[in-house]
Amino acid sequence: MKTIRIFIASSSELKEDRDDFRLFISNQNDLLHKKGIYLELVQWEEFLDSISDSRLQDEYNRAIRSCDIVVCLFFTKVGKYTEEEFDTAYDVFKKQGKPKIWTYFKDAPINTGTLSEEVNSLFAFKKKIGDLGHFFTSYTSIDNLVNKYRSQLDRYFAEFDAGEKGESGDESKTDKKEIPNRFNEVLTDQLINAISSHNKRAKEFLSANSDWKENEHLIQTAKRLIINGYVGVIGVQIRKLMSIGEEDFSESKMKRYLENSQTTAKRALQLICYALISSLWDHQLTKKAKLSASQNEVLLKFFRNAAEEDILDLLELLKSLLEVYSGNQLDFLISESFDLLPKIDNKSDFYTACESLHEVSNLLKTSSFSLEDCTKIETSLAVVLSELSFLAEYRMISINEIDFNQQRNDEEGLYLHNYVLLDGEIQFSTSQSKVRRENSPVISHAVILFKDNYRKNINLDPFIIDYNGLALTGGSKICFYSYCNTYDDMNLNFSFIEDNSRVVIRKSDNPKPDDSDLNALNKWLSMKENRKDMNFDKVYSLFYQAKKSLTGIEEESTEDQF
């Protein structure tokens, strides 16, 4: 028989609840004895009065150290003893990881006449334990308390059972975090300042709230401004980091924070590289740029690579591309990226930061990471993203279909562009597809990036695609090009930015009928499934066209495309 000692602390006004709660505990024993568990209530008030103040603390310590569980109940005030009981239990907990402390605040109607100054002690106490990171719950009635506690106990016993078998359990969901949570402090501070010169809202925010760091709400607002400030796809990643940062401390938290920091940096570099490649392709169509042998080599590697480029690969790619642009005096919409060129040098802070983000893979592989690593990586990411803060001036949208609308006697028709705005919370704007009226069409089914003029944009297709847009399902599923099965079936692999899952684009065996047979073509196009195949086939062929145009290498599979 295993005995679990429970200590119940409450102020005198909750005597009834306490008594009922005790009754509940004894009833539980009837059920638990089958499991070989006995709950022992540690009774207190009998000798509370009989021991002297000086000895009180020792007595408490001894009793509480011997307890497995402490339950504290509060209502309109915090009795002096109750608070001491909590403090003692908490001190003991910090030292030996036990007892488990549960705090319940009663939330019930009261006569305001009965309230006294003491109610302030309640607020102070709530704040205090909140600051300690202690988790507390409210209850409305004794039934509510008992039922809430029953489920807590069930969980406790499950953990208890696991604990009996040795401390092998996975990240235990302890109700406390002893480590102060300082995740994202640096990142938030640096990024909100970095983007403020590119983003009106961030700038206004800072000028109106110079003291934002003092205010919990404003810190959160700053975080959200950053999430939505950075061009969409980067915002998605920052959102994840912000979210992980809010979690209680755990192994898994550190692991995911590191993983996602790396991914954030990688996505940012990919975005700029893909924009450069896309634009270069456009340039190639009008005027062939001259590429050195090594530049060509880097590009060819990119198109052939059968594994996703890592951060250092991307840096190399970025460097080559920027050199091609400056060497050939080509212009590029994201002109700020030219400033990066001198920084892609192994002595710069930017480069060092990228390197350390690259190293995260090793940390994760060996599972040898600490809080310190998280801090270091956060700082590195802050450096990288600050350098790329100009991205806050850009926007991305996913253009779906374009409708043409012209009524009788209209001089000219209207083009209705259906698009989804890609921001840090893309996932949630998905069903809110927007419409924009224009006098001319744009290329449909494409993800485009632009600054202030929607018409002057970079079409990122086929390197960044909206899978759901192409599949005509509604909503967006933004995928980044990842790698190509060059030495196998030539399929293209993309990575879905929400969960990094792999999305494969293969050539369909559903060829579009020849343009000469209009009837057959129309019939074929009338089927949604066919249009979907057509869209994906287009991504596939565009990739190989780009490859051919930029590297001069033609693959067999591109032959029968056009």
Next chain:
Amino acid sequence: MKKYPFKFLDSYQKEDKSVFFGRDEEINSLYEMVFQSSVVLVYGASGTGKTSLINCGLAGRFQPHDWLEIMVRRGRDINQSLSSALANLGGNVDVDIDKSKWENDWDEEFDKKGKELTPLAKSIKTIYQKSFRPIYLIFDQFEELFVLGTTIEQQTFLESIKGLLDSGQPVKLIFSIREEYLGYLAEFEREIPQLLRKKLRVEPMNLEKVKQVIIGAASFENSNISIKTGEEDAVAEAIFQKIRGDKKSLTIALPFLQVFLDKLYLQITGDENRQKQAEFSLASVNEMGEIGDVLINFLEDQVSRISESLRGKYQEFKPELIWKILSPFATLEGTKDPISKIELFARLPDLDNQMILDVVQAFITSRILRYNDTNETYEIAHDSLAKPIAEKRSVEEKAILEIKRLIKSQIGVREEAREFFTEKQLIFLEPYLGKFKLSEEESNWIAKSRESLKLEKQKEAKRKYEELVKSKKSMFLKIAVVVFVIIAGLFVYLAIKAQENAILAENEALAAKKANDYSSELLRLVMEGRGDQYANVSDSVLKQILYRERTSPLSELIEVKASVSPSNAGGENKNYTMWLDVPSFRKDEIKEVQYNFCRGFADRLRVSKDPTSSFSIGYLGWGYCPIMRIDVILQSGDTIRKEFSFERYFRENPPVD
């Protein structure tokens, strides 16, 4: 640590990811849909595992930082449940200081509508900004809003949802509903067209999936279940066959499977703690014998076990009492109906509260009932158990449920569009009104309905009366008056009933006062109708009269009355009419009235069974009996004998020529 893989009647949660089998396809589809729309609908028959698919399957696909689920069950009111679920997560708008300035809006061409966020959207925003986890609002068992909710509740909810979807806050909605209620969504769909755009049907478990479940449960690491090597497929198939029994359906319901597997485990190990290792084999499955309806058997089993264990504490404790206590947990149709402790006590006024609690506790322990933390209600663990409970109800229980529903459905409509209860409905309601508690709105509406019906009836009576007066058929005139009195009298009855009910329920004081005013007024009206002698009598005297009429033995109240008038055809013959003067509300106690004529009359015994005419008889003739004997036969079988003297009548009412 060995893990028992079955969940019995509970749904699977995110933590159970490792023991959740047979649903990969659906999980993938659902996961895809979530990225295609902000609103996703999951539907399927009862017992197909919709809740588990969302809570375990879908949730398991997300990283902790990408998923914040808020489960909302209707509880007593879906709108309240929703706001309290949000409040529990700190979505309290009051503390939200001025952040609206810094919303994620877009300048120039991407400007948002600039509308103010609804309170709901604001609290979603507050919650989101605490954790930056995308919020998934999951409305489980959404059919409850239609089965149990009022129209107002539905409309309010619809508005909130629209506001939420317009807000641009990071929230997605998942609705889960039993497929037989899909039709109810038509109106919602009109307002929220995307509601039915992305929907997933959860198919019942076919043999293939049942195999995956059983084999999966036995083969994961740490399972304390195993299957005899080589018999895996056969065992799964045998279990499937056992559960579907004679029915040749291709699928089975999950609760049956879970309860069966649990039973099988217990049969093998006998370990109620479910810790021992069990090996399922073909032989052990076949030993299970004919199982019939697994769930009903299981429930009956539990009921007798619980009544056995409570017999020590409560003498003469019978299983029927348990069924009675379980009854309020099921709706009339046999779906589950969550109920709070207070409501439960109110529904079972004649049972000891402690006993009710003990029974509820016992069922929670055996996992047939469960407690909902969010709205502090208790409910049956699964819909499939609600049916057998509903079937055990008595006639009266059913009637009360029907009445409650009738009242609720009427009150559920906005007052402008609401209809009064009809006469038929009122008569149906009356006998049960004291047996459960009405809300103020409900009792007011019943009072208003009575009022309206009264006016209606009076109008009708007056119209008939005037018609008769016009036709000058004086013999029927008096009868017409009687008819009027009788009809109006019904309202005295109703009013008194209402008053009684009102006194019964002290907290319906307001309604009682209204009923009281109404009955005084009615009293005067009726009594005036009865004749001049009542016209100037005060209310209190009228009440005394009425009290006497209500409480005195009928023999003291009955008087035989007669009227004689000349024949329309002229001549010697006259119209003779006789009837009983009896308070109308007591006429029900009379079965028939026998008028015994004297010698010389052809039919010496004439009987009236017609209470609406006050048991009158009439004849046209030249003569009369000097003294007549009248036997009033009561429903109770007793006879009250009265005499009537025409001689005296003529003395007091000399014939006018």
